[in-house]
Amino acid sequence: MSISTYYDAIAQCNRCGFCQVACPVFRSTGNESGVARGRLALLRALIEGRLQWSKELEEPLYDCLLCGACTSNCFPAIPTSDLVIKARSEYLDTVGRKSIHRLLFDKLLPYPRRLHLAARAVALGKNSGVSELAGALGLLRIFGRDFTRAEQILGRFPAQPLRARFRPGVYRGQGRHLRLAYFVGCGIDTISQAAGEATLALLRRFSSSVHLLDNNCCGLPAWSYGDLAAARHLAARNLPLLDGGRFDAIVTDCSSCTAFIKKYPLLFTDNDPCRDKARDVASRTRDVAEWLAAEVIPFSKALDGKRVTFHDPCHASRGQGIIKPPRDLLRQIPGAEFVEMHEADWCCGGAGAYALSHFDLAMQVLDRKMENLKKTGADVLVTTCPACTIQLSYGVRRHSLNVKVQHLTEVI
Numbered sequence: 001m002s003i004s005t006y007y008d009a010i011a012q013c014n015r016c017g018f019c020q021v022a023c024p025v026f027r028s029t030g031n032e033s034g035v036a037r038g039r040l041a042l043l044r045a046l047i048e049g050r051l052q053w054s055k056e057l058e059e060p061l062y063d064c065l066l067c068g069a070c071t072s073n074c075f076p077a078i079p080t081s082d083l084v085i086k087a088r089s090e091y092l093d094t095v096g097r098k099s100i101h102r103l104l105f106d107k108l109l110p111y112p113r114r115l116h117l118a119a120r121a122v123a124l125g126k127n128s129g130v131s132e133l134a135g136a137l138g139l140l141r142i143f144g145r146d147f148t149r150a151e152q153i154l155g156r157f158p159a160q161p162l163r164a165r166f167r168p169g170v171y172r173g174q175g176r177h178l179r180l181a182y183f184v185g186c187g188i189d190t191i192s193q194a195a196g197e198a199t200l201a202l203l204r205r206f207s208s209s210v211h212l213l214d215n216n217c218c219g220l221p222a223w224s225y226g227d228l229a230a231a232r233h234l235a236a237r238n239l240p241l242l243d244g245g246r247f248d249a250i251v252t253d254c255s256s257c258t259a260f261i262k263k264y265p266l267l268f269t270d271n272d273p274c275r276d277k278a279r280d281v282a283s284r285t286r287d288v289a290e291w292l293a294a295e296v297i298p299f300s301k302a303l304d305g306k307r308v309t310f311h312d313p314c315h316a317s318r319g320q321g322i323i324k325p326p327r328d329l330l331r332q333i334p335g336a337e338f339v340e341m342h343e344a345d346w347c348c349g350g351a352g353a354y355a356l357s358h359f360d361l362a363m364q365v366l367d368r369k370m371e372n373l374k375k376t377g378a379d380v381l382v383t384t385c386p387a388c389t390i391q392l393s394y395g396v397r398r399h400s401l402n403v404k405v406q407h408l409t410e411v412i
Contacts, residue, residue, distance in 0.1 A: 003087050004047045010083060012076040013040040019080075022073035024065060024347045028364040033060045036070035036080040043087055053094040061088050063358055065365070066224055067347040068318040088226025097227060105230035109186070109217035110237055116161045119190040123157040146359035153355055153394040154191065162189045162196040168214035171200065173207040180207045181247040183238075183261070183285075185254030186217050187386030195386065195407030199253040199288055202409050206295050213241050219267075220260040221352055232267045236274055239264070242281045250285045253409055255316035255385045256352075258287040262320065287316060289384050289408055293325030297332065301411060304335035308411070309378040311369070311392060312345040313385035326384060326408055333411060336380075342372045350391030362391075363398075370395045373403065381405045 019036035020026050026035035033042065042060055045051040066081045074080075108115050163184060173180075180203050188196040203210045219234035242250055242261075252258050262285055264278035308330050316322045323345075331338045349355070349365030369392070373381060381396070381403050383389055393405045 001086070003043055003083070003090050006083055006086060007044070007047050009078060010040050010043050010047070012078050013037060013044075014076075015041075016075070018073050018075070019070035022069040024067060024069065024349065024365045024368070025063060025361065027368075028361055034063055036074065036078070039064065039080060039084060040078065043083060046087075053091060055095055057091060058095075061091055063361065065314075065347050065349070065351045065354060067314040067351070069314075069345075069347065072318055085223065085226055085228075089228050090226075092226050101222075101225060101227065105222045105225075105227055105234075109221065110234055112163065112189075112214060112216055115186065115190070115217075116164060119157075119161050120159070123159050147356050149359045150353075150355040150362075153390060155393065155397070158191065158193050162193045163212070163214070165193075166197070166200060166212060168212050171204055171210045171212060173204040173209050175204070175206040175208065178207040179209050179211070179246065179248050181211045181213055181242065181250045183213055183215055183218070183242070183250055183252040183257060185252060185257040185386060186221075187390070188254055192386035192389050192407065195253055195389070195409055198407065198409040198412075199251075202288075202292070202412060203251060211247065215241050218254075218257040218260045220256050223260065224352060228267075235261075235264050235267050235278070239274055239277050239281060242284075243277070247284065249291060250281065251288055251291050252285070253288040253384065253386075253407060255287055255289075255313040255319070255322070256387065258285060259315035259319035261285045287320060287322055287384065289316070289326040289329065290320075290322050292408075292412065293328055297329065297412065299332065299334055299412060302334040302336075303380065303411060305337075306335065306379045307337045307339055307377055308333070308380045308382060309339050309341040309373070309376045310344060311341065311348060311381060311383040311388060313383055313388050314345070314347050314351075316384055317345045322384075326382070329408065329412060330382060336411075339376050339378060341376050341378070343368075344372075346372070348388050348391045348395070350385075350387040352387055355391075366391060366395045366398070370399045370401070374399070374401065378403060380411065382408050382411060384408050 015037055023035045032038040064084050068081050070080050071077055108118055182203055215238050217234050219231040223231035262282045264282050268275040268278055310326055347365055348369050349362040355362040389405055389407055396403050396405055
């Protein structure tokens with residue numbers, strides 16, 4: 001669907017500039033093209049024929065974090081992030097997809113086994129130092145212009161994916177009669193595995209059975225890139241696994257996955273047979289924080305004397321309105337002192353793979369978050385998004401802070 005279809009929504013911008021206060025990109029660069037007002041003016045110029053689609057538009061279209069902060073500070077609540085994604089889609093229709101994204105979205109993300117093999121190759125290359133050599137030779141720029149610098153964000157890469165150690169299938173629980181499905185996001189599966197193990201253990205404590213799914217990527221990376229067909233394909237492949245009749249709830253410990261699965265109905269037209277199934281799946285999907293908050297938690301861990309704070313992932317707070325549940329849980333942890341962080345919902349700069357092409361900007365956004373973290377005096381920084389966990393862990397190392405970054409399920 002052409003971006004011109006959304007002209008009325010774009011034209012609601014009255015150029016008040018309130019988005020400037022909330023936009024991490026604008027606050028870092030001061031560039032008008034990097035704030036919602038500037039992006040919407042760009043889209044309006046394209047629709048009105050004052051600008052033509054060209055590769056010169058890649059930077060202003062793709063330096064947006066899609067954090068949604070602008071919409072939260074906008075009187076008409078213009079959904080700028082969604083409009084940017086629509087514009088990215090039309091941009092790709094005009095200039096074509098990059099080969100690396102065709103490989104990722106068409107050949108790797110739909111197939112968990114292939115993704116696991118790729119993750120093992122990355123782990124071998126990074127942990128052995130081979131990738132450092134390849135980066136020095138300029139062989140890795142295909143993955144993003146800033147890949148060589150962004151690679152340091154990951155730290156040491158796990159040798160095996162989570163689902164190579166915990167095979168997909170049904171795991172018996174110790175709790176009440178409740179059938180749960182555990183949707184494993186790519187970040188949890190390949191990088192943040194301690195969180196995945198903790199989540200699986202928690203779900204087993206509160207259910208009669210947990211089905212560890214053999215799902216592929218939720219589709220959010222393709223959607224964010226503007227490859228809507230690839231996102232739809234990834235979602236359609238997941239729907240049969242998520243058949244609502246088999247599970248009382250579908251739980252995931254990646255706020256980005258949760259937010260996108262809840263959007264699955266928007267991917268399909270009314271006459272598409274996937275639409276009804278997508279609606280059912282979306283209605284049964286729960287972020288692990290909102291699901292745990294509805295349970296009576298017998299806490300098995302203690303954080304005696306530890307000060308704990310929380311970072312709101314953009315896809316949790318603005319994407320789903322999940323703000324209170326994780327804080328309620330953290331306040332109940334025996335021995336822990338919860339302290340609120342200033343600008344807790346300010347984007348950390350992770351935004352998936354944003355640093356691969358915008359490393360300096362991602363670091364500017366991250367540094368602001370770290371300065372706010374320092375003021376809390378926290379010993380533990382908790383979040384519910386693996387991409388945020390990775391970014392924040394790097395921020396702690398970058399600023400030499402004695403702070404442990406953990407997923408919510410790791411501290412309960």
